[in-house]
Amino acid sequence: xxxxxxxxxxxxxxxxxxxxxxxxxxxxxxxxxxxxxxxxxxxxxxxxxxxxxxxxxxxxxxxxxxxxxxxxxxxxxxxxxxxxxxxxxxxxxxxxxxxxxxxxxxxxxxxxxxxxxxxxxxxxxxxxxxxxxxxxxxxxxxxxxxxxxxxxxxxxxxxxxxxxxxxxxxxxxxxxxxxxxxxxxxxxxxxxxxxxxxxxxxxxxxxxxxxxxxxxxxxxxxxxxxxxxxxxxxxxxxxxxxxxxxxxxxxxxxxxxxxxxxxxxxxxxxxxxxxxxxxxxxxxxxxxxxxxxxxxxxxxxxxxxxxxxxxxxxxxxxxxxxxxxxxxxxxxxxxxxxxxxxxxxxxxxxxxxxxxxxxxxxxxxxxxxxxxxxxxxxxxxxxxxxxxxxxxxxxxxxxxxxxxxxxxxxxxxxxxxxxxxxxxxxxxxxxxxx
Amino acid sequence: xxxxxxxxxxxxxxxxxxxxxxxxxxxxxxxxxxxxxxxxxxxxxxxxxxxxxxxxxxxxxxxxxxxxxxxxxxxxxxxxxxxxxxxxxxxxxxxxxxxxxxxxxxxxxxxxxxxxxxxxxxxxxxxxxxxxxxxxxxxxxxxxxxxxxxxxxxxxxxxxxxxxxxxxxxxxxxxxxxxxxxxxxxxxxxxxxxxxxxxxxxxxxxxxxxxxxxxxxxxxxxxxxxxxxxxxxxxxxxxxxxxxxxxxxxxxxxxxxxxxxxxxxxxxxxxxxxxxxxxxxxxxxxxxxxxxxxxxxxxxxxxxxxxxxxxxxxxxxxxxxxxxxxxxxxxxxxxxxxxxxxxxxxxxxxxxxxxxxxxxxxxxxxxxxxxxxxxxxxxxxxxxxxxxxxxxxxxxxxxxxxxxxxxxxxxxxxxxxxxxxxxxxxxxxxxxxx
Numbered sequence: 001x002x003x004x005x006x007x008x009x010x011x012x013x014x015x016x017x018x019x020x021x022x023x024x025x026x027x028x029x030x031x032x033x034x035x036x037x038x039x040x041x042x043x044x045x046x047x048x049x050x051x052x053x054x055x056x057x058x059x060x061x062x063x064x065x066x067x068x069x070x071x072x073x074x075x076x077x078x079x080x081x082x083x084x085x086x087x088x089x090x091x092x093x094x095x096x097x098x099x100x101x102x103x104x105x106x107x108x109x110x111x112x113x114x115x116x117x118x119x120x121x122x123x124x125x126x127x128x129x130x131x132x133x134x135x136x137x138x139x140x141x142x143x144x145x146x147x148x149x150x151x152x153x154x155x156x157x158x159x160x161x162x163x164x165x166x167x168x169x170x171x172x173x174x175x176x177x178x179x180x181x182x183x184x185x186x187x188x189x190x191x192x193x194x195x196x197x198x199x200x201x202x203x204x205x206x207x208x209x210x211x212x213x214x215x216x217x218x219x220x221x222x223x224x225x226x227x228x229x230x231x232x233x234x235x236x237x238x239x240x241x242x243x244x245x246x247x248x249x250x251x252x253x254x255x256x257x258x259x260x261x262x263x264x265x266x267x268x269x270x271x272x273x274x275x276x277x278x279x280x281x282x283x284x285x286x287x288x289x290x291x292x293x294x295x296x297x298x299x300x301x302x303x304x305x306x307x308x309x310x311x312x313x314x315x316x317x318x319x320x321x322x323x324x325x326x327x328x329x330x331x332x333x334x335x336x337x338x339x340x341x342x343x344x345x346x347x348x349x350x351x352x353x354x355x356x357x358x359x360x361x362x363x364x365x366x367x368x369x370x371x372x373x374x375x376x377x378x379x380x381x382x383x384x385x386x387x388x389x390x391x392x393x394x395x396x397x398x399x400x401x402x403x404x405x406x407x408x409x410x411x412x413x414x415x416x417x418x419x420x421x422x423x424x425x426x427x428x429x430x431x432x433x434x
Numbered sequence: 435x436x437x438x439x440x441x442x443x444x445x446x447x448x449x450x451x452x453x454x455x456x457x458x459x460x461x462x463x464x465x466x467x468x469x470x471x472x473x474x475x476x477x478x479x480x481x482x483x484x485x486x487x488x489x490x491x492x493x494x495x496x497x498x499x500x501x502x503x504x505x506x507x508x509x510x511x512x513x514x515x516x517x518x519x520x521x522x523x524x525x526x527x528x529x530x531x532x533x534x535x536x537x538x539x540x541x542x543x544x545x546x547x548x549x550x551x552x553x554x555x556x557x558x559x560x561x562x563x564x565x566x567x568x569x570x571x572x573x574x575x576x577x578x579x580x581x582x583x584x585x586x587x588x589x590x591x592x593x594x595x596x597x598x599x600x601x602x603x604x605x606x607x608x609x610x611x612x613x614x615x616x617x618x619x620x621x622x623x624x625x626x627x628x629x630x631x632x633x634x635x636x637x638x639x640x641x642x643x644x645x646x647x648x649x650x651x652x653x654x655x656x657x658x659x660x661x662x663x664x665x666x667x668x669x670x671x672x673x674x675x676x677x678x679x680x681x682x683x684x685x686x687x688x689x690x691x692x693x694x695x696x697x698x699x700x701x702x703x704x705x706x707x708x709x710x711x712x713x714x715x716x717x718x719x720x721x722x723x724x725x726x727x728x729x730x731x732x733x734x735x736x737x738x739x740x741x742x743x744x745x746x747x748x749x750x751x752x753x754x755x756x757x758x759x760x761x762x763x764x765x766x767x768x769x770x771x772x773x774x775x776x777x778x779x780x781x782x783x784x785x786x787x788x789x790x791x792x793x794x795x796x797x798x799x800x801x802x803x804x805x806x807x808x809x810x811x812x813x814x815x816x817x818x819x820x821x822x823x824x825x826x827x828x829x830x831x832x833x834x835x836x837x838x839x840x841x842x843x844x845x846x847x848x849x850x851x852x853x854x855x856x857x858x859x860x861x862x863x864x865x866x867x868x
């Protein structure tokens with residue numbers, strides 16, 4: 001049996017916590033497992049390092065007279081890519097420090113351990129600095145150290161590109177490292193050890209009767225991103241799904257079972273709805289009097305994409321007399337930028353002016369469950385539940401395993417609780433576990 | 435032309451200083467040189483990291499009940515070697531951080547730069563963690579980056595052993611890295627940039643008329659270790675001598691020429707004496723009534739070596755009636771340990787008791803110069819100079835290019851000044867330069 005255990009920055013934030021992690025890894029080994037640990041940088045360390053890089057850059061500003069740049073240097077100015085390479089060389093040291101300290105802590109506790117970093121781990125990536133994609137993995141070194149009876153502690157978040165440069169895997173990279181290692185080593189499980197004890201049917205701060213989900217499919221987890229993002233990075237779930245790695249999200253503070261994220265075949269839960277998520281960070285934009293001619297919609301959303309605004313739900317109403325209405329949601333933080341971008345559009349000279357209505361006071365509620373595929377009427381049941389609470393639905397969007405509705409922000413929590421109860425999620429965990 | 439420039443921890447202690455180093459490296463490049471920079475960790479960083487490792491170990495003490503070690507783990511307890519490996523993985527990150535920041539600073543100033551660490555540098559060492567020896571160097575990557583017009587910034591202090599583990603080169607390792615890189619790249623010079631402007635004929639704090647030495651041979655520099663140790667590690671001088679690397683010790687704060695450390699052929703100075711060094715950290719031990727039979731001396735110094743005490747000067751007087759006197763010097767800090775070790779010796783049952791006299795109030799003054807090889811009477815001239823000052827000489831030791839005398843500590847500075855003046859070192863730099 002081989003287990004990959006991933007501990008985040010808060011789990012290794014202090015030496016005392018590192019000692020606890022060491023005990024946990026050793027306990028797992030004593031239980032007869034081969035153990036590979038993946039660690040993040042100590043909490044705050046990555047930000048400290050990025051802060052140094054930023055301060056270095058800003059110190060240099062406004063001092064052009066001191067820099068005395070020759071024309072040669074000015075024309076040969078290195079691009080951002082060179083700078084991003086250095087940023088990766090810099091921030092990856094944070095994980096290296098935690099890995100070495102954890103290996104020492106395991107040794108201090110009487111165990112055998114070795115830390116592996118960048119070139120020793122064998123994680124090959126493409127050349128995209130600060131957000132590299134994993135291309136492959138050569139696990140000779142890890143296998144060798146496991147065979148020697150050691151706990152293998154890998155610095156998370158980093159890989160090596162073909163030229164031998166250090167790359168980092170972007171936000172949540174340590175989760176992705178752990179899943180990738182688990183996939184390549186054909187580990188029996190990838191444990192994500194964190195400060196909560198699993199994934200819940202909804203946010204327990206909003207609905208105290210939320211209960212821990214025992215098993216959830218990769219697809220559901222991806223749709224419940226807003227719940228999962230607090231405990232693990234969604235990108236690692238995509239990776240786990242691709243390679244069929246069972247992921248176990250559990251508490252680093254106790255030995256309770258947490259939430260298993262598995263493929264649909266392995267998930268024996270029969271619940272139609274697995275979880276309910278509330279996203280308060282969206283805003284709604286409605287465009288009226290939009291010329292109903294080919295290319296208009298493309299222009300609108302092209303402009304938003306060009307401004308790096310991620311559009312979520314999109315609804316286009318039927319045309320009325322040559323013009324139409326379009327409604328969509330964007331992240332609330334991007335609302336101003338979106339409206340400004342739309343104002344500057346010149347869609348169809350001669351047509352009446354397009355009207356732009358924006359509303360930040362909305363929220364999105366999603367119910368998710370693979371059971372929806374085989375159960376008809378989930379959407380209509382959701383609408384009924386909300387109607388009983390007199391909640392007006394402003395927008396609807398559905399996928400194979402999800403129904404999302406947009407409602408006024410003030411009804412968000414009420415809607416969430418109503419749907420959570422209405423789909424039977426309040427009930428005890430035994431009722432929906434296998 | 436290729437220059438290797440080494441900057442120590444104080445030169446990269448702050449972001450502002452890193453910016454200055456960047457300007458210096460760029461100025462060197464603009465002057466038409468290929469530039470390889472070797473950097474230490476930011477001042478204080480190595481100690482911070484070692485402090486974390488030490489705190490981790492001490493936190494673990496006295497908590498055996500919490501550790502719950504099974505018999506398997508107790509018997510498989512990893513040795514110090516595994517721990518030292520982790521220490522090297524840990525502390526090497528300090529240099530990695532400086533290297534990345536310096537590369538960024540060069541980029542911010544309009545230049546092109548790349549930082550290289552551990553596996554990218556190509557410095558191969560043996561497997562002795564925390565104090566590795568350099569075995570070889572593959573400079574493909576550095577050459578490639580230089581050809582691309584970049585300033586190549588290498589993390590100092592570290593190499594890689596055959597198994598791909600990070601090793602560190604021990605105290606002063608960054609100096610040694612720099613000289614090794616210069617040797618392998620056949621650099622035209624290895625510059626050691628520091629906060630003093632060169633090596634002086636003696637310590638300027640003792641003798642204000644000390645003057646900067648323009649050229650000194652490797653051999654002289656090694657003998658003048660107590661002067662040189664303030665500006666560069668002696669181990670790097672041995673390395674430079676072995677490979678004939680011209681080393682230029684100079685200030686990081688200005689462009690003045692500093693001191694060139696070169697082979698004897700390249701040193702055109704004709705001075706008989708190049709420098710005078712004072713070492714106050716020695717103590718004298720005299721053993722009387724030592725049985726004059728084979729093996730006694732070996733027992734005495736074997737005991738001291740076994741206690742890790744480095745003995746410097748040794749004098750044995752002629753035998754008188756079956757016993758003899760032995761006098762030697764040890765580091766003042768080791769005096770108590772030395773005396774205790776000698777007391778416990780049982781040299782010759784039946785012989786009279788050996789008497790141990792110790793004297794911490796001594797100091798050693800050395801005059802050094804390759805010219806001594808061809809100039810007779812240097813030692814006797816030194817004795818005359820000291821006699822004129824009424825300074826009693828307690829011990830004498832000579833090598834091919836050095837005369838050392840032990841005198842009472844209170845006469846140390848007087849003796850130094852007298853010898854400095856007597857051998858003409860007060861005179862202006864032009865008189866002894868080529």
